[in-house]
Amino acid sequence: MFPIEHVLFLAALLFSLGLMIIIIKRNTIMILLGIELMLNASNLNLVAFNNLMPEKMDGQIFALFVIIVAVSEAAVGLAIVLQVYQYYQTSIPDSVSDLKE
Amino acid sequence: MSFTTFMFYFFEAVAALSAVGLAVVRNVFYGALLLVICLLAVAGIYVLAFAEFIAVTQILIYAGGILVVIIFGIMLTTKISQKPLVVEHSYVLSGLLAAGGCFCMLVFVIAKEPFVSFTNSLEPPPVNSVQTLGVTLFSKYMFPFEIAGLLLLIALIGASVLASNIKSKKT
Numbered sequence: 001m002f003p004i005e006h007v008l009f010l011a012a013l014l015f016s017l018g019l020m021i022i023i024i025k026r027n028t029i030m031i032l033l034g035i036e037l038m039l040n041a042s043n044l045n046l047v048a049f050n051n052l053m054p055e056k057m058d059g060q061i062f063a064l065f066v067i068i069v070a071v072s073e074a075a076v077g078l079a080i081v082l083q084v085y086q087y088y089q090t091s092i093p094d095s096v097s098d099l100k101e
Numbered sequence: 102m103s104f105t106t107f108m109f110y111f112f113e114a115v116a117a118l119s120a121v122g123l124a125v126v127r128n129v130f131y132g133a134l135l136l137v138i139c140l141l142a143v144a145g146i147y148v149l150a151f152a153e154f155i156a157v158t159q160i161l162i163y164a165g166g167i168l169v170v171i172i173f174g175i176m177l178t179t180k181i182s183q184k185p186l187v188v189e190h191s192y193v194l195s196g197l198l199a200a201g202g203c204f205c206m207l208v209f210v211i212a213k214e215p216f217v218s219f220t221n222s223l224e225p226p227p228v229n230s231v232q233t234l235g236v237t238l239f240s241k242y243m244f245p246f247e248i249a250g251l252l253l254l255i256a257l258i259g260a261s262v263l264a265s266n267i268k269s270k271k272t
Contacts, residue, residue, distance in 0.1 A: 002109045005211055007146065010113050012207035014139075017120045020200035027188040029129055029174055033136050036167065037120060040143055043159075047152045054151065057230075057237045063155050064238070067162055068249045072256030074167045078174040079263035085178045086266075094191075 007048040014041035028081045028091045032074060039070045109149050116142035127188050129175050133168055140164050154231050 014037055021034030043063045050059025085091050119139040126132050140163045147156035238246055 002106055002149075006109075006113065007150070008211045009208060010116060010146075012204055012211065013117055014120050015207070016200040016204035017124050019203055020196045021124050023196035023199055024124075024190045024193050025188050026191050027129060029171060029178065030132055030188055032171065032174075033123065033132055036136065036163070037123065037139070040140065040163075043155070044143060044146065047147055047150050047155055050152065051150055054230075055233070057234045060152050060155050060234055061238055061242050063152070064158065065245060065249055067155075067158055068253060071162055071167060072252055074170060075256050075260040076263065078170055079260040081174060082177055082264050091178045092189075 004048050004051065007044060011041040011044040011048070014038070014044065026092050026094065028084070028093055029078075031093065032077050032081070035077075036070060036074065039066060042066060105149060109146065112142045112145040112149070115139075116146070127190070129179075129188060130172070132188075133171050133175060136171075137164050137168050140168075151230055154234050 018034040018036075018038035018041065021037065022031050025031055025034065043066050046059045046063040046066070050057070050063075053059075081091065084096055088096050090096070116139050119135045119142065123132050123135045123139065126135060140159060144156045144159040144164070147153075147159060
């Protein structure tokens with residue numbers, strides 16, 4: 001038996017760590033990993049709150065849609081990262097600062 | 102302490118520790134592997150929260166799909182002959198401040214609200230979870246489901262067009 005709060009505390013921790021990764025890492029792929037962590041924290045909250053009304057499945061279905069959007073975001077994001085890397089020869093987001101050569 | 106309770110706190114500890122490791126580690130490849138561990142632990146928590154279908158989807162799509170794509174991305178953006186890709190850290194103080202402030206605010210709000218009455222009793226819900234999920238998904242959420250399929254198609258075409266280097270031979 002576990003209280004729902006403990007799931008929420010874990011989700012808060014994962015969300016904050018994802019935010020920290022997005023701010024401090026100087027690599028585009030690490031930033032994508034941080035975004036995945038934050039989306040996962042929101043999913044954890046949705047599944048936890050679904051237990052308050054177990055006969056309705058709204059929370060779990062919303063979690064499914066979040067996973068679908070996360071998949072699309074990861075695929076398109078990595079394609080953009082690859083193109084930027086081929087053009088600028090770097091994956092440090094700060095050094096990608098000019099719009100046109 | 103029952104076995105399920107122990108497993109719940111074990112999964113929570115694994116998820117939290119691997120997330121902290123992901124924030125600290127400097128090698129991108131180790132970071133991806135730590136994210137796999139974190140996502141699998143979260144899938145374990147889903148199983149204990151009676152969300153079996155979400156847990157299986159999590160393992161299949163996150164740990165099986167996204168991470169393979171990310172590891173491909175790491176390999177394609179790293180020159181093999183050089184030393185392993187080491188990520189610099191910058192804005193460490195502001196990152197710590199933002200994450201710490203966000204965490205403290207969330208914990209304050211969660212601890213203030215009386216969620217204790219909703220303690221998960223670890224009794225399975227009276228209805229079949231996966232069956233209810235499927236029926237709800239194809240009746241009440243039919244339209245968002247179709248929109249999600251369309252979004253996946255757009256993402257598939259967009260990603261393949263963006264990542265392809267082939268120039269058209271017709272000039």
